């Protein structure tokens with residue numbers, strides 16, 4: 001794809017999980033995660049409509065390794081809805097780790113959608129929880145608002161960005177991931193695998209410099 005032009009009526013920028021715990025020094029740090037802040041601030045000035053997601057877990061969340069005796073972070077277990085990576089405790093509701101990065105200019109955001117707040121299920125995607133069927137309500141909101149195309153940026157490429165992009169395609173939205181405004185966790189090649197899946201699903205991949213309007 002070459003130089004998409006922003007359509008201010010039907011495009012929205014979805015900024016995913018730019019929270020302290022995913023930045024250097026955070027509980028689940030994404031390598032160089034804070035490098036997305038500057039490009040995303042630039043993008044937020046250019047889009048009329050901006051939404052944010054916020055990972056928002058109870059302290060006893062099922063995805064936390066600390067809840068599973070004898071298990072360590074980054075191991076994978078089977079739960080009711082399939083495989084689940086176990087994470088260090090992160091983005092606990094009300095903690096500073098769950099706050100947006102202090103440098104992120106969140107003022108223009110029209111909606112903050114929180115996810116992962118149910119104890120028994122994780123939610124990487126902004127649209128569906130990890131069973132891929134429990135809706136967060138976002139798809140309906142986006143349709144109600146008349147949005148057709150979602151530009152996505154944030155953390156982490158291989159988890160919350162990829163799952164959101166894939167679910168967005170499944171729900172019939174055009175999805176464009178702005179690659180230079182994302183960073184990945186990269187467990188055993190997961191960034192490359194995520195890009196393969198996204199590309200196969202028709203997700204477009206651009207650099208913020210390729211965006212016009």
Ligand code: VGL
Nearest residue numbers: 017055087155156159160
């Ligand atoms: C995320 C792992 C656990 C993300 C959230 O934002 O990509 N990854 N929770």
Ligand code: ZN
Nearest residue numbers: 055090091116
């Ligand atoms: Zn999480």
